[in-house]
Amino acid sequence: MNAPTENAELVRQHLIDPEICIRCNTCEEMCPVDAITHDSRNYVIKFDVCNWCNACIGPCPTGAIDNSRNVGKNKVYSLEEQYSWDSLPAQEALSGTLTATTAALPETVVSITATAQAGQGGPALAPWSAAHPYVNLYTPANPVTATVTGNYRLTADNASSDIHHIVLDFGSVPFPVLEGQSLGIIPPGADANGKPHLLRMYSIASPREGERAGHNNIALTVKRVVEDHEGKPAKGIASNYVCDLKKGDRVQVTGPYGSTYLMPNHPGSSLMMICTGTGSAPMRAMTERRRRRMEQKEGGELVLFFGARSPEELPYFGPLTKLSKDFIDVNFAFSRVADQPKKYVQDLIRDQADKVFKMLKDDNCYIYICGLKGMETGVLEAFRDICRQHGEDWDKLQPQLLSKARFHVETY
Ligand SMILES: Cc1cc2nc3c(=O)[nH]c(=O)nc-3n(C[C@H](O)[C@H](O)[C@H](O)COP(=O)(O)OP(=O)(O)OC[C@H]3O[C@@H](n4cnc5c(N)ncnc54)[C@H](O)[C@@H]3O)c2cc1C
Structure with missing residues (x-):
């Protein structure tokens, strides 16, 4: 079937490798949504039912189920095609926009995610050593209720931005997450219509083992939206709801979401993290994961470029300044401090051009950008300049980073 697809909307289709599959039926038994079926020849996955929760991945004894192909949205492999295979078809060379990892994700999440990842320049893969994420376990039609166990203001009282650290507890209901994933919050009430x-x-x-290790809880970093992107007064519905939550309040949560913006697990892997404001949330999760495992001495560098208007506006400023330089190289950029020249994350990146270039060229280094939309323009220009200084072409390097799952952008 699949003729080469150009400039199309792409989707990621979950597939089983018939060459490796031992037809043990484990995946079909494990699948909570009955997306897996079989005939006398092959086990196959229904594209329109699979929600990539990945419940089948761990139990599969051979890894046959741990396969996917990016395909044109209108050219997904049918069940009949999958039944006829002796081996998986090769991944076609495709150009287009990956809009979803699954047909079953809510449209809102698909379109929000596509916009959030637009800055990365194409469909991304998860780092090869990333753990397998669960996604879409709870949907808008079937959300999970979490209880607020903490809500602390992170920014100084005199700061103009009001950013909160919120802790949600899921009690005995599973909500497995990996660093870099996100969740959905459904604010109560209805819109004007x-x-x-x-x-x-x-x-x-927070890291995968919980905001408090061993507890079934997670943390969020939420900024109260009080003006729109043009600076006009606007009371954000969800952010104000979340920032005003009290201990004991119950919140409707969906997700988890995200199957590519994940951290590598292999020893020696380095992270270059670039963020502004609440873009620090996934960076905190990844840094905490590494901090709690410091004794394992897994090596690999951690470098953080973090931008805000002033130290007062910087979430997690205090804890970050206490981390040792051997563990993480933290670089702050402040754009509005009296009597100091304005500094942005891209200036910090340029200041460390040699180190950044070395990391861009290091196959063990994974790059994460997160924060307000628009920040990536300056960061990419800095990467372009640094590459030029070192005789490299960023426009050629970036697709290589993407194809090696080393370049991840999430801006909103
Ligand atoms: C993958 C992903 C991860 C995200 N992670 C975080 C996070 O960790 N922390 C966090 O605080 N937010 C995060 N966001 C943004 C968040 O989803 C909301 O968009 C944000 O909280 C505003 O929602 P609201 O309901 O308060 O505003 P709305 O009621 O939706 O909008 C009110 C007005 O504010 C404008 N607006 C919307 N978002 C922003 C914004 N971020 N800044 C300024 N103006 C805005 C709108 O254009 C609108 O005019 C993330 C978004 C994505 C896509």
């Missing part, structure tokens, strides 16, 4: 509010996505700021 009487329609229930749509979910808003928030990055998870």
Whole structure:
């Protein structure tokens, strides 16, 4: 079937490799949504039912189920095609926009995610050593209720931005997450047309084992939106709801979401993290993961470029300044400090041109950008300049980074 697809909307299709599959039926038994079926020849996956929750991945004894292909949205492999295979078809060379990893994700999440990742320049893959994420376990029609166990203001009282650290507890209900994933919050109430509010996505700021290790809880970093992108007064529905939550309040949560913006797990892997404001949430999760495992001495460098208007406006400023330089190289940029020249994250990146170039060229280094939309323009220009200084062409390097799953952007 699939003729080469150009400039099309792409989707990621979950597939089983018939060459490796031992037809043990484990995946079909494990699948919570009955997306897997079989005939006398092959086990196959229904594209329109699979929600990539990945419940089948771990139990599969051979890894046959751990396969996917990016395909044109209108050219997904049918069940009949999958039944006929002796081996998986090769990944076609495609150009286009990957809009979803699954047909079953809510449209809101698909379109929000596509916009959030537009700055990365194409479909991304997860780092090869990333753990397998669970996604879309809870949908807008079937959300999970979490209880607020903490809500602390992170920015100084005199700062103009009001950013909160929120802790949500899921009790005995599973909500497995990996660093870099996000979740959805459904604000209560309805819009002016009487329609229930749509979910808003928030990055998870805690590591996989919980905000408090061993607890079934997660943290978020949420900024109260009080003006729109043009600076006009506007009271953000979800962010104000979340920032005003009290201990004991119950919140409707969907997700988890995200199957590519994940951290590598292999020893020696380095992270270059570039963020502004609440873009620090996934960076905190990844840094905490590494900090809690410091004794394992897994090596690999951690470098953080973090921008805000002033130290007072910087979430996690205090804890970040206490981390040792051997563990993480933290670089702050402040754009509005009296009597100091304005500094942005791209200036910090340029200041460290040699180190940044070395990391861009290091196959063990993974790059993460997160924050307000528009920040990536300056960062990419800095990368371009640094590459030029070192005789490299960023426009050629960036697709290589993408194809090696080393370049990840999430801006909103
Ligand atoms: C993948 C992903 C992860 C995200 N992670 C986080 C996170 O960790 N922390 C966080 O605080 N936000 C995060 N966001 C943004 C979040 O989903 C909401 O968009 C944001 O909180 C505003 O929602 P609201 O309901 O308060 O505003 P709305 O009621 O939706 O909008 C009110 C007005 O504010 C404008 N507006 C919307 N978002 C912003 C914004 N971020 N800044 C300024 N003006 C805005 C709108 O254009 C509108 O005019 C993330 C978004 C995505 C896509």
